[in-house]
Amino acid sequence: MPAKWKLLLKVQLIGLLNINKARKSDDPKEKRKTTGAIILLSFVGLIFLFYVVLMALAFCSQGLGDKLPAMIVSLSSLIVFIFTLFQGGAMLFGTKDYDIVAALPVSKREVVFSRMLSSYLVNLAFVLIVAVPATVVQFAYNGFILWKLGAIILAVFVCPVLPIAVGASLSAALSALTAGMRYKNLIQSIFAIILFVGIMALSFSFSFSANSETGADMGALYTMLVRKIYLPAIFVQMTLEEGIVWGIFVFTAISLAAGILFVLLISVFYEKINTALRNRGARRAYKSKDIRQTKPFAALVKKEFKRLFSSPAYLLNGITGSILLVIAAFALLFFDLNDLGIPTEQIQEISRTFGYIGVGAMALFIGMSCPSCAALSLEGSSRGLLFAMPVSAKSILLSKAVPTFVINCISGLLFSVLFCIKMQADAVLFILAFATALIFSAFTALGGIFLNYKFPKYDWTNETQAVKNSVPLIIVVFASMIVGIAAAALAAFFGLWPILAMDAIALVLTVAIFCSFNNAKLYV
Amino acid sequence: MEKKILEIRHLRKVYGKNKVAVDDLSLDVCAGDIYGFIGQNGAGKTTTLRAVTGILGFDAGDILIDGISVKDDPVLCKSVTAYIPDNPDLYEFLTGIQYLNFLGDMYGVEKTVRQERIAKYADMFRISGDLGSLVSAYSHGMKQKLALIGALMHAPKLIVLDEPFVGLDPEAAFKLKQVFREMCDAGSAIFFSTHVLDVAEKLCNKIAIIKGGKLIASGNIDDVRGDTSLEDVFMEVLENDAR
Numbered sequence: 001m002p003a004k005w006k007l008l009l010k011v012q013l014i015g016l017l018n019i020n021k022a023r024k025s026d027d028p029k030e031k032r033k034t035t036g037a038i039i040l041l042s043f044v045g046l047i048f049l050f051y052v053v054l055m056a057l058a059f060c061s062q063g064l065g066d067k068l069p070a071m072i073v074s075l076s077s078l079i080v081f082i083f084t085l086f087q088g089g090a091m092l093f094g095t096k097d098y099d100i101v102a103a104l105p106v107s108k109r110e111v112v113f114s115r116m117l118s119s120y121l122v123n124l125a126f127v128l129i130v131a132v133p134a135t136v137v138q139f140a141y142n143g144f145i146l147w148k149l150g151a152i153i154l155a156v157f158v159c160p161v162l163p164i165a166v167g168a169s170l171s172a173a174l175s176a177l178t179a180g181m182r183y184k185n186l187i188q189s190i191f192a193i194i195l196f197v198g199i200m201a202l203s204f205s206f207s208f209s210a211n212s213e214t215g216a217d218m219g220a221l222y223t224m225l226v227r228k229i230y231l232p233a234i235f236v237q238m239t240l241e242e243g244i245v246w247g248i249f250v251f252t253a254i255s256l257a258a259g260i261l262f263v264l265l266i267s268v269f270y271e272k273i274n275t276a277l278r279n280r281g282a283r284r285a286y287k288s289k290d291i292r293q294t295k296p297f298a299a300l301v302k303k304e305f306k307r308l309f310s311s312p313a314y315l316l317n318g319i320t321g322s323i324l325l326v327i328a329a330f331a332l333l334f335f336d337l338n339d340l341g342i343p344t345e346q347i348q349e350i351s352r353t354f355g356y357i358g359v360g361a362m363a364l365f366i367g368m369s370c371p372s373c374a375a376l377s378l379e380g381s382s383r384g385l386l387f388a389m390p391v392s393a394k395s396i397l398l399s400k401a402v403p404t405f406v407i408n409c410i411s412g413l414l415f416s417v418l419f420c421i422k423m424q425a426d427a428v429l430f431i432l433a434f435a436t437a438l439i440f441s442a443f444t445a446l447g448g449i450f451l452n453y454k455f456p457k458y459d460w461t462n463e464t465q466a467v468k469n470s471v472p473l474i475i476v477v478f479a480s481m482i483v484g485i486a487a488a489a490l491a492a493f494f495g496l497w498p499i500l501a502m503d504a505i506a507l508v509l510t511v512a513i514f515c516s517f518n519n520a521k522l523y524v
Numbered sequence: 525m526e527k528k529i530l531e532i533r534h535l536r537k538v539y540g541k542n543k544v545a546v547d548d549l550s551l552d553v554c555a556g557d558i559y560g561f562i563g564q565n566g567a568g569k570t571t572t573l574r575a576v577t578g579i580l581g582f583d584a585g586d587i588l589i590d591g592i593s594v595k596d597d598p599v600l601c602k603s604v605t606a607y608i609p610d611n612p613d614l615y616e617f618l619t620g621i622q623y624l625n626f627l628g629d630m631y632g633v634e635k636t637v638r639q640e641r642i643a644k645y646a647d648m649f650r651i652s653g654d655l656g657s658l659v660s661a662y663s664h665g666m667k668q669k670l671a672l673i674g675a676l677m678h679a680p681k682l683i684v685l686d687e688p689f690v691g692l693d694p695e696a697a698f699k700l701k702q703v704f705r706e707m708c709d710a711g712s713a714i715f716f717s718t719h720v721l722d723v724a725e726k727l728c729n730k731i732a733i734i735k736g737g738k739l740i741a742s743g744n745i746d747d748v749r750g751d752t753s754l755e756d757v758f759m760e761v762l763e764n765d766a767r
Contacts, residue, residue, distance in 0.1 A: 027539065027540040027541075028540075028541065182658075185617075285653045285656065286619075286620070286621060286652065286653055286654060286655040286656030286657070287656075288639070288643060288652075289621075291621075291625050291628075291635060291638065291639060292625075292635075293628070293629065293634070293635040293638070294629045295629070296629055296630045296632065298629070299625075299626050299629030299630055300630075302626075303615070303618070303626055306617055306618060306622070307615075307617055310617030311617070380613070381611065381613040382613035382614060382615060384574070384577075384579050384607070384609050384613075385609070385613070385614065385615075387578070387579040388577045388578065388579050388602060388605070388607040389602060389627075389630045389631075390599050390600070390602040390603035390630065390631060391599060391602075391630060392599055521581065522579075523579060523580050523581050524574060524579045524580055
């Protein structure tokens, strides 16, 4: 008989990956949807692969191939940590299946272990997508060395463990501290945002200090960056660059120890935190007050905003790009084009090129903020309630796009204003930045809800499954990365035109999606 | 002649390629009817109720609510209907009063009417003091009561309920029956599924029995029941089919 944690893990993965729906359903629509999702994901995956290979080639061509694995470990660990933190404890606590699992004859340790393992596997998949092509390129460029391959495999496979353990521990601590509070979800979200902003600010400051400490030596700069982003990666670097074999074993030992410690520690408090979260002793006696009447669409939009702010996992995954954009906007306040030592006659030309690149980058960040791509899935088992209401499917879908549009618009326009001022932009760049902010906010919002309408996932047991591991999210985030990076890169060579083309395509698609909602139907 | 509030005409719903959930089902629910819909698990009750409320598409037939086809104008049909599913999965991130206000806005219930009805039904079901709490803090029964208040708030012409008495305390169940009768006296119609045959027998004036997606019997309860009890009729229907 398999170990119980294996059975738990199997059930979690079936739920997470929607395997049964794809395999067992005899509904032709389901099959078509699954095929469509696989084709779309494969397409996005292929383009992403192309990017990773290009980046790896650029690294290797500069003689930095040896630094690539440690850099991947370092950056992946940071991203895994942030993603885990953004789950807001949803991986472990307050899941819909808690009662079922808690009643099973299985130890809490095994439950925690199985949940951590499912999170590990998802994160590992992400790390592998980056690490495998990059490693192939590195070996093709620098020559194959067997022991290095072994060390890289070990590093890649254990690297998500420590960030997951630390991120989930912080989330667990936050869940435990706020369990009895009325606005615990909002408080958790605010704490996580503060933490995220802090980490990003530290990363920026590390980058700048590394730059100043190492001067123009790119190799030393990357070595410094690896260490400063994720300290344990120093051991991977020692093994792969300096040939110190024990380094990789120390890295493995630290990661695994953190994982074991996490499971042991959290399993002690697992039941207590879950009970505290479910008791929700925050009831208040209600006294009748005057109520405000609004139109149905306004009521739907209000509900969507409340939903967004009710879930740390939803909020944080949904608005990451906007937060980064706001951070970037404020960081611009400390930037002065004149400090770069560029001759005055060249400033206008360079600022215009930087301006176009910046506008492309803004589109990327806007695309990363897409709560609408999970808004329909999050209706979950209560979707019948909404679909039975006397409003059209179009109104429901549009109301779900509004928070994404508003949040992206605010951050996009704020960034545009500060960016254009600092870049000493002319009227063309001003108009382009504003138009891109508006068009991409609308495109992301409508594109997200359109994809969610096509690929909904209602049968989730925790919100993270609907928010983070959904087909729409993967497509939106990666597609916006691809489009944004491509537009920014092309803008460096061709100026205004790539951005204009990107805006025009996005505008046409936005209008097409809007019109397609006239025929939308929402059924349970 | 009785005014028909709900007309189901040759309804057919197939899941996947060939799983027929409801087959050629026709029935009428008139103003003033309390219509019970009974059948075994998987007989097609919930599928029929969901199709009536417009949240589930169907493959053939038509459903008219107050003379309007659900296919032609689903929004108008929904505006005169209320639906309470078997499991009250309400919006847990809203407070009780926020949830009711949300429904009030969606159904366009005028402010003073809304306040009056919320006060009336919340007092009746004894959850007035809890309306300021998050729905996530409610017990199953309280959620059921909140869902009922939400359904009654816009005085619908047709109330569709899936197992409405599950989870309610005896007092709330008694009051719900009272409300049903009041609504029907005012010209509304109630169409609900239940497994509790005693309730159906005492409360309903009409009954329909569904089995394997097909309507086995329907009509006035006295006609369906004859000289025996509803339980006997139901068991007889099952046994006849088993033979």
